[in-house]
Amino acid sequence: MNNANLTMKKIAKELGVSISTVSRALQNHPRIGALTTEKVQRLAKELHFQPNNRAINFKNNRSFNVGVVLPHLTEEFFSIALSGIEETLMARGYSVVVMQSKNDYGRESAAVDSLIKHGVDGILLSMAAQTYNKSHFYNATHKVPIVFFDRVLKHLDYSSVYVDITKAAFDAMEHLIGKGFTRIALMNGPNSLQATNERFSGYINALNKYNIPVNIEYIKNLNLTEEDTILKINELLNLPQPPKVILAFHDYIALDAMQVCKARNLQINQDISFVTFSNLSFCRYLDNPPIATIEQFPSELGSKAADLLLEAMEAPDTYHPREIVVEPKLIIR
Amino acid sequence: MNNANLTMKKIAKELGVSISTVSRALQNHPRIGALTTEKVQRLAKELHFQPNNRAINFKNNRSFNVGVVLPHLTEEFFSIALSGIEETLMARGYSVVVMQSKNDYGRESAAVDSLIKHGVDGILLSMAAQTYNKSHFYNATHKVPIVFFDRVLKHLDYSSVYVDITKAAFDAMEHLIGKGFTRIALMNGPNSLQATNERFSGYINALNKYNIPVNIEYIKNLNLTEEDTILKINELLNLPQPPKVILAFHDYIALDAMQVCKARNLQINQDISFVTFSNLSFCRYLDNPPIATIEQFPSELGSKAADLLLEAMEAPDTYHPREIVVEPKLIIR
DNA sequence: CTGTTAGCGCATTCAG
DNA sequence: CTGAATGCGCTAACAG
Numbered sequence: 001m002n003n004a005n006l007t008m009k010k011i012a013k014e015l016g017v018s019i020s021t022v023s024r025a026l027q028n029h030p031r032i033g034a035l036t037t038e039k040v041q042r043l044a045k046e047l048h049f050q051p052n053n054r055a056i057n058f059k060n061n062r063s064f065n066v067g068v069v070l071p072h073l074t075e076e077f078f079s080i081a082l083s084g085i086e087e088t089l090m091a092r093g094y095s096v097v098v099m100q101s102k103n104d105y106g107r108e109s110a111a112v113d114s115l116i117k118h119g120v121d122g123i124l125l126s127m128a129a130q131t132y133n134k135s136h137f138y139n140a141t142h143k144v145p146i147v148f149f150d151r152v153l154k155h156l157d158y159s160s161v162y163v164d165i166t167k168a169a170f171d172a173m174e175h176l177i178g179k180g181f182t183r184i185a186l187m188n189g190p191n192s193l194q195a196t197n198e199r200f201s202g203y204i205n206a207l208n209k210y211n212i213p214v215n216i217e218y219i220k221n222l223n224l225t226e227e228d229t230i231l232k233i234n235e236l237l238n239l240p241q242p243p244k245v246i247l248a249f250h251d252y253i254a255l256d257a258m259q260v261c262k263a264r265n266l267q268i269n270q271d272i273s274f275v276t277f278s279n280l281s282f283c284r285y286l287d288n289p290p291i292a293t294i295e296q297f298p299s300e301l302g303s304k305a306a307d308l309l310l311e312a313m314e315a316p317d318t319y320h321p322r323e324i325v326v327e328p329k330l331i332i333r
Numbered sequence: 334m335n336n337a338n339l340t341m342k343k344i345a346k347e348l349g350v351s352i353s354t355v356s357r358a359l360q361n362h363p364r365i366g367a368l369t370t371e372k373v374q375r376l377a378k379e380l381h382f383q384p385n386n387r388a389i390n391f392k393n394n395r396s397f398n399v400g401v402v403l404p405h406l407t408e409e410f411f412s413i414a415l416s417g418i419e420e421t422l423m424a425r426g427y428s429v430v431v432m433q434s435k436n437d438y439g440r441e442s443a444a445v446d447s448l449i450k451h452g453v454d455g456i457l458l459s460m461a462a463q464t465y466n467k468s469h470f471y472n473a474t475h476k477v478p479i480v481f482f483d484r485v486l487k488h489l490d491y492s493s494v495y496v497d498i499t500k501a502a503f504d505a506m507e508h509l510i511g512k513g514f515t516r517i518a519l520m521n522g523p524n525s526l527q528a529t530n531e532r533f534s535g536y537i538n539a540l541n542k543y544n545i546p547v548n549i550e551y552i553k554n555l556n557l558t559e560e561d562t563i564l565k566i567n568e569l570l571n572l573p574q575p576p577k578v579i580l581a582f583h584d585y586i587a588l589d590a591m592q593v594c595k596a597r598n599l600q601i602n603q604d605i606s607f608v609t610f611s612n613l614s615f616c617r618y619l620d621n622p623p624i625a626t627i628e629q630f631p632s633e634l635g636s637k638a639a640d641l642l643l644e645a646m647e648a649p650d651t652y653h654p655r656e657i658v659v660e661p662k663l664i665i666r
Numbered sequence: 667c668t669g670t671t672a673g674c675g676c677a678t679t680c681a682g
Numbered sequence: 683c684t685g686a687a688t689g690c691g692c693t694a695a696c697a698g
Contacts, residue, residue, distance in 0.1 A: 020686080032683070285592065356691095
């Protein structure tokens with residue numbers, strides 16, 4: 001760390017020229033003599049000079065950093081989304097600052113504040129399950145643009161990118177009904193999430209369309225913890241008429257539920273089957289994977305959100321918040 | 334974004350006081366009158382004033398950002414490590430900037446440069462598999478401290494945190510030999526990784542200790558792609574005396590290899606078994622998981638590396654590079 | 667208790 | 683073609 005504070009000033013003094021000449025020479029300014037430019041650049045390289053980017057960021061009032069707030073880094077869906085975000089932004093010279101909300105309102109709010117404090121140029125956010133209060137978004141928007149992805153906030157002031165989950169749920173249900181299933185349960189998420197309501201709508205729409213009576217015993221809201229999943233799957237299995245198929249909020253729910261089924265000596269995909277949202281890549285290694293799953297293209301979700309944010313950051317005058325809806329795809333195994 | 338460039342200057346003018354008074358009042362400086370402080374703080378809140386952190390970072394020559402470079406965000410091991418890093422640094426007021434090398438030297442080198450350019454205060458790095466040239470580290474070190482984790486560079490100038498893989502491999506082998514296995518193959522990583530050599534050492538040491546002849550046909554170096562895994566497992570299975578157990582570089586290798594075995598009608602954990610490094614959480618959902626696995630505590634690895642980096646950044650004068658070795662744990666299923 | 671001043675490193679406008 | 687001067691927003695030493 002010997003040259004940690006080597007500045008243009010020193011190079012200028014060394015060479016007996018002015019700082020502005022150094023500055024210009026370093027950026028190949030046309031009005032600087034070829035000789036001078038050459039001389040400056042050589043010394044700069046020799047000394048391993050690197051411009052102080054904090055100064056440049058400060059001067060330009062840009063940091064080329066983008067903040068990403070998401071529930072859990074370790075959830076495959078989000079790590080893939082983050083990967084898509086990182087790729088897209090890196091290509092445009094931005095870096096990505098990540099923070100996890102762990103589905104907690106306080107952490108999410110703190111993360112947004114912290115990102116602002118750290119001087120990001122914009123924020124990509126997928127809402128925490130327990131976010132009830134939205135004021136931290138409104139405050140943040142005073143400083144930098146925010147784009148939501150996947151777990152979005154429907155509000156005219158914000159762009160958002162998400163999957164048409166209602167359609168996805170409907171498609172999945174239609175597929176199941178087409179295969180002759182009628183005892184279909186829904187292991188849904190917490191009510192605070194938009195995604196939960198949409199799964200519910202698709203589920204109900206399909207049942208209605210095919211005149212299958214809705215059994216409220218078949219509809220469960222989970223809080224996305226393993227314990228709760230175990231509780232709820234047991235409730236379903238203990239029903240006098242247990243379901244034959246379960247539409248699960250995502251693969252992790254299905255996997256935990258499957259373990260309970262196996263422990264109760266039920267044959268997966270025979271006594272009971274699962275259909276999931278999220279297409280966890282790991283499932284292809286299972287001997288009895290969910291019979292169908294909904295691919296939500298997390299990488300595309302992330303990169304499209306990043307595109308919107310880039311526009312908001314780079315062309316704020318012409319930018320208008322908008323929504324991008326990504327079509328899900330039902331994958332039948 | 335209405336107040337994007339509200340500065341202390343405006344507050345000062347509004348209140349008819351000087352900028353420094355505003356500055357001091359905002360940080361509750363004791364030498365400012367209670368009345369003035371109150372007045373300033375109220376207006377600041379009213380106007381949603383937030384200090385421009387780019388200016389503060391510039392002034393302090395700190396950004397409170399730490400860069401993390403790792404091979405793949407989507408690999409569970411790294412996403413857990415990142416999560417540990419993020420937790421540790423967040424608690425100390427730092428944010429985390431992530432970049433993926435995708436195991437590519439060029440990308441890794443570019444990532445390091447980019448992080449420096451973006452003004453991070455330090456870097457945590459897990460080396461790309463194909464990193465042959467180390468000069469980007471040396472250059473970076475002129476600017477900010479680097480701490481390696483997991484895939485480390487052994488060099489006196491750098492701190493590193495890693496798992497004692499030789500011991501892990503030895504322990505796993507000893508366990509297998511104790512269970513009566515002698516036909517044990519090693520599906521190892523690429524030679525460029527230290528981790529590969531260590532697995533090899535542990536493997537050989539154990540065979541030697543128990544006088545089991547080394548069969549070089551049983552030792553394969555993989556490049557960590559699925560195609561190569563398929564190729565190499567087939568080579569092993571085609572041997573006149575195929576192995577009964579395979580020690581796999583990590584779970585993803587074992588999983589892909591298992592698929593090949595199944596396609597060849599071999600019973601997992603009967604005709605052939607697997608032992609893996611990395612304890613992928615997902616494996617608990619498999620009907621026939623690897624019979625043993627080595628837990629490498631990625632979260633601890635990450636947070637310990639973060640601790641070292643914090644020391645390097647905050648107490649550079651007393652800081653000396655050093656190594657932390659984390660004990661692996663053999664998990665027998 | 668408060669104001670004035672200087673300066674962080676760089677880009678840029680204005681003068682030559 | 684080059685140099686001097688200015689300012690980005692904020693902090694802090696210095697001076698009242």
